[in-house]
Amino acid sequence: MTAHEWAKALQVGDGFRLADVDPRSTPGYRGGKADGRRDLAAGLEELNTLQERLFAESRVGVAEDSVLLILQAMDSAGKGGIVRHVVGGVDPxxxxxxxxxxxxxxxxxxxxxxxxxxxxxxxxxIGVFDRSHYEDVLIGRVRSLAPAAEIERRYDAINDFEAQVAASGTRIVKVMLHISPEEQKSRLMERLERPDKHWKYNPGDVDERLLWDDYMAAYQTVFDRTSTDVAPWHVIPADHKWFARLAVQELLLDALQRIDPQWPAADFDVEAEKKRLAAS
Amino acid sequence: MTAHEWAKALQVGDGFRLADVDPRSTPGYRGGKADGRRDLAAGLEELNTLQERLFAESRVGVAEDSVLLILQAMDSAGKGGIVRHVVGGVDPxxxxxxxxxxxxxxxxxxxxxxxxxxxxxxxxxIGVFDRSHYEDVLIGRVRSLAPAAEIERRYDAINDFEAQVAASGTRIVKVMLHISPEEQKSRLMERLERPDKHWKYNPGDVDERLLWDDYMAAYQTVFDRTSTDVAPWHVIPADHKWFARLAVQELLLDALQRIDPQWPAADFDVEAEKKRLAAS
Structure with a gap:
């Protein structure tokens, strides 16, 4: 599967229903955990080359492109692991x-x-948002943190905002990591059982968990209202951490491949500079 | 050698003379390149554990500590490689x-x-400054970008500022990567010879290179005036990239070991939360 095919397979399209996505599935991928880890390691080199070219183009002013990865998920779905194991492989x-x-x-x-x-x-x-403006229509809606009319206004405001951002040269990659409530329970329990994980646990996590169905409904509305051509959503089954990490890497590769950055040509006389340097 | 011994061996003390430091040396380290790479990889695990503990303490509000790594060097001395290969190993x-x-x-x-x-x-x-306020007394002095009296004022201003920063809980680790002019010439020439490195070359690099002795004098003054007890300078011979990377990792380890962060205790009733989670 090419990175572009990954992106298409995970993209939220017309008629998408979150309830139909199995958090344990690995859509389009035939391998298992060991394959996934190997493919993640293999993809890192291309990711780094593309990232360095993107950076190089911007440094010499020949391009204005950038990438923005937006990560949303329920607690413990693996945003931190994405940052650490996917983003962490890229030059800081x-x-x-x-x-x-x-x-x-x-x-x-x-x-x-x-x-x-x-x-x-x-x-x-490559910008990365760990949570984002979508919190304002997720917890904002579930917890009624703003009046209903204001929540309603925000969907269109988000689309207008993201259209401007995209037009300025930023490829927006929106990702929801989708875990099952059973998997979340297991991960939160592990945080309670390990003293070195206690700091990651917050009693409020269970309060949010009790509103699971409300959150899923709020996500469904987000997908219905804000998955646009310039900034589509991708829902990634995330009960398997290795699959979610590989999938996000592929989405980043797709965004960078579509930019297709190139090593910029020298804007100075290379041979003259060699002589000047040699004489110095 | 412990991390603390590394820090002591590289620290700028009374009577320090930059001219006496051999950029090709590997002070206190008996191994070669392969050993250095192995030790760098081995140190990463401890660095990550200490970093995560430091982060954990701050999240639950039990500590205010932080680390600030300040990197200064002539062009091509390897700051980028430090960021990529030392800092890049830490959770972003x-x-x-x-x-x-x-x-x-x-x-x-x-x-x-x-x-x-x-x-x-x-x-x-862990904050990292790739260049810093020291530029204002380095290129600022060499290029006379400010009046002499203003440059003079800045040394004391820096010391006062860094003393405040240290008092607020930040361990300041100041590093100058010290390369030889011969090694710089070789590295700049490589940038000219490889089209994928042209973007890293700037004709101004040679202009600065021609002022090498002035820069070394400006660094010497920086060390004389701003290597303090709370924020000492470390000069790291950097003709061997592997040595410089290992040395900076050891300095970070020393700073973190001196903070000695611990996994914070739970501020909630762990057993009660287990029951609440199980019932959810």
Whole structure:
């Protein structure tokens, strides 16, 4: 499967129903865990070459392209592992990671997209959002953190915003990691059983878990309203961590392959510089 | 050699003379390139454990510690390789990297430490500065970018600033990667000979190279004036990339070992949460 075929297989299209996706499935991939890990390692080299070319083009000012990976998921679905094992394989000099928490009082005084707009990737960078403006129509909706009319307004506002971002040269890759409630229970239990994982556990995690169906309904609405041509959603079955990591790597490869960055030509006289350097 | 012994061996102390440091040496280390690479890989696991503990402590609010690695060097000395091969081994979620370029017009309207102060690491993070406020007393001095009295003022301002930063809980690790002019010539020539490296070459690199002795004098003054107890300088011979990478990893390990972060205790009733989760 090419990276582009991965992207197509995971993309949210017309009539998509989240309830039909099996979190334990590995759509389009025939291998198992060992194959997945091998393919992840194999893909890293291409990812790094493409990333360095993208960065190089931006440094000499010949292109304005960037990539923005948006990660959304229920607790413990594996966002951290994606950052660590997929994004972590890329040169940190070309990555801009932002983990969005509950909004600060200052952030709440602005429109919900304000804090997002300040963290968009510069040309040449792979930006990564660990949570995003989608929290404002997910927990925002489930917990009624804003009036219904304001939540409703936000879907169109998001589409307008993302269309502008895409038009400025950013490839937007939106990912929901989809785990089952059973798998989440197992992962949260592990955090409770291991003292070195206690810090990752929050009693509020169970409170959110009890609203599982409401969250799934809120995600379904997000997909219905904000999966657009320039910024489609991808739902990745995530009960198998190795599959989710491989799938996100393929989505990044697809975005970079479509940009197709090239090593920029020298904007100086190479032979003259060789002589000047040799004489120095 | 322990990490602490590495730090001591590389630290700038009274009477230090940069001219006495051989950029091809590997002080205190008896191994060669293969040993160095093996030891770098071996150190990564401890670095990651310490980093995660540091991060964990900050997340649950039991500690305010952070680390700040400041990298300074002549062009092509290997800062990028340090970021990629040493910092790149750490979970990106715990790293905050800033590459400082020539100041923008907005930055120039403020004191030279203003832009630095906005990029200090938050508690729990390893901050990395690729170039820093020291540019303002290095190229700033060599190129007379500010009046002599202003340059002179900056050394004390830096010491006051770093003392405040250290007092707030940040371990400052200052590193100069020291290459020879011969090694630099070889590395710049490689950039000219390889089309995929042309983007890394700038004709201005040779202009700076012609001022080598002035830069070394400016570094010597930096060491004389700003190597303090709370923020000492370390000069790392860097003609051997493998040695420089290993040495920087050891300096980070030393800083983290001195913080000695521990897995934080749960601030909730673990057994009660297990029951609540099981019933959910």
């Amino acid at each position: 000099q070309g990555v801009a990671l932002t983990a969005f928490k509950a909004p600060t009082p200052e952030e709440l005084q602005h429109d919900f997209l304000w804090r997002i707009s300040t963290r968009l990737p510069e040309p040449g960078f | 979620q715990g790293v905050a990297l800033t590459a400082f370029k020539a100041p923008t017009p907005e930055e120039l309207q403020h004191d030279f430490l203003w832009r630095i102060s906005t990029r200090l690491p938050e508690p729990g993070f």
